[in-house]
Amino acid sequence: MTTDYDRTSHEAGPGPSAWGPPTTSAPTTSTQTASLSPTTSASPASPPTTDTLAPAPQQPVAPPLPPAPAAGEPKQPFGRGLWRGRPEDPRWARPALLGLLLATGLLYLYDLSASGYANSFYSAAVQAGSKSWKAFFFGSLDAGNAITVDKPPASLWPMELSVRIFGLNSWAILVPEVLMGVATVAVVYAAVRRRSTPAAGLIAGAVLALTPVAALMFRFNNPDAMLALLMALACYYVVRAVEDGRTRRLLWAGVAIGFAFLAKTLQAFLILPPLAIVYAVCAPVPLKKRFGQLAAATLALVVSGGWWVAVVELWPASSRPYIGGSQDNSFLELTFGYNGLGRLSGDETGSVGGGGGGGGTGMWGETGWNRMFGSEVGGQISWLLPAALILLAAGLVATRKLPRTSATRAAFLVWGGSLLTTMAVFSYMAGIFHQYYTVALAPYLAAVVGMGSVLLWERRSQTWASLTLAASVVASAAWGYVLLDRTPDYLPWLKWPVLIGGLTAALGLIFAGRITRRLALAAAGLGLVAALAGPTAYTLSTVDSGHTGSIVTAGPAGASTMGGGPGGGGMRGGPGGGMPGRQGQNQQNGDGSTQGQQGNGFPGGGMPGQQGQGQNQGPNQRGGMPGGQTGDGGGMGGAGGAGGLLNGASVSSEAEKLLETDADEYTWVAAAIGAQNAASYQLSTGEPVMAIGGFNGTDPSPTLAQFKEYVAEGRIHYFVAGGGMGGMGGGGNSGTSAQITSWVEANFKTVPAGSATFYDLTQKTGD
Numbered sequence: 001m002t003t004d005y006d007r008t009s010h011e012a013g014p015g016p017s018a019w020g021p022p023t024t025s026a027p028t029t030s031t032q033t034a035s036l037s038p039t040t041s042a043s044p045a046s047p048p049t050t051d052t053l054a055p056a057p058q059q060p061v062a063p064p065l066p067p068a069p070a071a072g073e074p075k076q077p078f079g080r081g082l083w084r085g086r087p088e089d090p091r092w093a094r095p096a097l098l099g100l101l102l103a104t105g106l107l108y109l110y111d112l113s114a115s116g117y118a119n120s121f122y123s124a125a126v127q128a129g130s131k132s133w134k135a136f137f138f139g140s141l142d143a144g145n146a147i148t149v150d151k152p153p154a155s156l157w158p159m160e161l162s163v164r165i166f167g168l169n170s171w172a173i174l175v176p177e178v179l180m181g182v183a184t185v186a187v188v189y190a191a192v193r194r195r196s197t198p199a200a201g202l203i204a205g206a207v208l209a210l211t212p213v214a215a216l217m218f219r220f221n222n223p224d225a226m227l228a229l230l231m232a233l234a235c236y237y238v239v240r241a242v243e244d245g246r247t248r249r250l251l252w253a254g255v256a257i258g259f260a261f262l263a264k265t266l267q268a269f270l271i272l273p274p275l276a277i278v279y280a281v282c283a284p285v286p287l288k289k290r291f292g293q294l295a296a297a298t299l300a301l302v303v304s305g306g307w308w309v310a311v312v313e314l315w316p317a318s319s320r321p322y323i324g325g326s327q328d329n330s331f332l333e334l335t336f337g338y339n340g341l342g343r344l345s346g347d348e349t350g351s352v353g354g355g356g357g358g359g360g361t362g363m364w365g366e367t368g369w370n371r372m373f374g375s376e377v378g379g380q381i382s383w384l385l386p387a388a389l390i391l392l393a394a395g396l397v398a399t400r401k402l403p404r405t406s407a408t409r410a411a412f413l414v415w416g417g418s419l420l421t422t423m424a425v426f427s428y429m430a431g432i433f434h435q436y437y438t439v440a441l442a443p444y445l446a447a448v449v450g451m452g453s454v455l456l457w458e459r460r461s462q463t464w465a466s467l468t469l470a471a472s473v474v475a476s477a478a479w480g481y482v483l484l485d486r487t488p489d490y491l492p493w494l495k496w497p498v499l500i501g502g503l504t505a506a507l508g509l510i511f512a513g514r515i516t517r518r519l520a521l522a523a524a525g526l527g528l529v530a531a532l533a534g535p536t537a538y539t540l541s542t543v544d545s546g547h548t549g550s551i552v553t554a555g556p557a558g559a560s561t562m563g564g565g566p567g568g569g570g571m572r573g574g575p576g577g578g579m580p581g582r583q584g585q586n587q588q589n590g591d592g593s594t595q596g597q598q599g600n601g602f603p604g605g606g607m608p609g610q611q612g613q614g615q616n617q618g619p620n621q622r623g624g625m626p627g628g629q630t631g632d633g634g635g636m637g638g639a640g641g642a643g644g645l646l647n648g649a650s651v652s653s654e655a656e657k658l659l660e661t662d663a664d665e666y667t668w669v670a671a672a673i674g675a676q677n678a679a680s681y682q683l684s685t686g687e688p689v690m691a692i693g694g695f696n697g698t699d700p701s702p703t704l705a706q707f708k709e710y711v712a713e714g715r716i717h718y719f720v721a722g723g724g725m726g727g728m729g730g731g732g733n734s735g736t737s738a739q740i741t742s743w744v745e746a747n748f749k750t751v752p753a754g755s756a757t758f759y760d761l762t763q764k765t766g767d
Helices: 078-084 091-110 120-131 133-138 156-166 170-197 198-209 214-219 224-242 247-269 274-281 287-314 329-345 378-398 406-429 436-456 463-485 496-510 517-543 653-660 675-685 702-714 736-745
Strands: 668-673 689-692 717-721 749-753 756-764
Touching: 078 091, 078 133, 078 329, 078 717, 091 198, 091 214, 091 749, 120 133, 120 156, 120 329, 120 378, 120 517, 120 675, 133 156, 133 463, 170 198, 170 214, 170 406, 170 436, 198 214, 198 517, 214 224, 214 287, 214 378, 214 436, 214 517, 224 247, 224 274, 224 406, 224 436, 224 653, 224 736, 224 756, 247 274, 247 329, 274 287, 274 436, 378 463, 378 517, 436 463, 463 496, 463 517, 496 517, 653 668, 653 749, 653 756, 668 675, 668 736, 675 689, 675 717, 689 736, 702 717, 702 736, 736 749, 736 756
Parallel strands: 668 689, 668 717
Antiparallel strands: 717 756, 749 756
């Protein structure tokens, strides 16, 4: 149903697309609502519409049902309906959508295996879950169920099911992520098309698909791909709920956010305030019912996201894996601490350190209102962000006189509110922040750009609309020039066509309501090309490179820097970076090309006081460790090293053979400090490896007493020297892994294998 003069699937009649010439205002001739999209023809079933916002009826009008087939009339074949799409859409709309989805899938699948196991931290958990249903349920890092990843397991489940079917390989792990990317494009298209036109939906889908950080994360195995899909679904269902006031749609929105919580905990709740407020204000039902529906949706959220939490908290701790990332084996503590409020304040017990609030600079970069535009993040997400902000404001101005229940204005508020809220949190969070987090913004930004640009196009005969549309194109072109200028060695010629093309298109759009339709379309097309040229180039660079490790960035080398703290370079996603005051070195792929996005250990360089040294890599691109050698064991020996913290180790054939010998006799063939270090050996051998201390090596799991008990029971064969933060600090119980290391070194014999050192826990030094 509709509550204003908005365009929906059942309101549009046959006729030209929204890219037709502007029309003059005319009153509607039936109780059906008029469209925001101009049409030039009408039929008895579809009254004439205009591109003006005429007064709307105060009471919602039920949508007309589609006509039933005449008796004996054959139904339309399924294949033809799939290709043709909705009868009211232009004939090109559905083929264009299918083409967009196919192109997105092919783009994201291109050379997918170049990333190998991508983030070996999550790939090891996938391998474990494909072998053990207990590991599957809890999200364990190993099939022996020693410790979990530091997130809930929902994002792992599709990959684990894929690996169970197709075996452990790069494609089986990453193809589910690609499918989530294609699905997200489809959801954004569907949402935008309902409140605008097919053309708007296609623009939104293309913007999303060609956003560099989206191309990165929909080809990577972090939880962010599932999070982006579920957040887009939540927005879609809220927009649908505002249209007709049905409780069922709001419940589905709650379910989507609940499952998003099981992918990445509290980040899923960032958009709750705008979604709840928009529905409470705009839904076409009485106020009392609105609050009742929101309460029901909250219950759906709690049930869909809380069932797993309840099981984990009630399960005896002695018979489940330790909750990785927590300091007291509690998922609730992990949720509200390390993964929750700690990310905002920077007070993250057990972490490698936070940033500075209020515009400060820390390990994770500068905070402040301009963070999304800075050198750390800008090339990942911000290409069309200035245009999106302009178009959001224009959409709200254009719909300001519509009634409270306007679904079109609500759509702008849903997508725009989600964009602004998430952007504000990202801009000021002082704790751990990675550039790839910004993929969460991509669906919101794309939807606003699609809806806003077409709304202004349809009103181009009005001076304010044509000027605003031109301004958005100028903003995109100018900002694209700035971003391209930040990587002067990458396509140095491209910034000039972007700038000149954008300015030329803007000039044409200023007079779009006064020139011929063909010239106006040419100007609009040129503006779209100029706006998308920069992000498209960065996206192509992204899919042309493999990405591994815990910190990855999109675009060419040097496209993103991190930090810039006292003393110099800061942490860099491109060449030349390092920790503050130190110089990192380029990392190269096996084919000799520079892979600037991945650093060795910390991105681009070493830890303070050390110099990071890269290594040539093969297809899986397992980097060397900071500050030390690049062989097995992940770098520096001893508990004090940072080897294996953010990237895995390179495992030699000698080490594989050693660990695989008599592997079936042990629960864990080895134990290693830090999850990335352990993951490398687990993925190489296919056997469980215990990650002492979890991701950073700072979790108090296992304790020294527990580790001694495992050794006495003959459940662990080898101990791998080095790796993790070990005794370096980082808060929490970082001494636990150091204690274990000291005890092992003092009591067990060493066994060399390749360049790494192993301790045989079945042979004491006195034997």
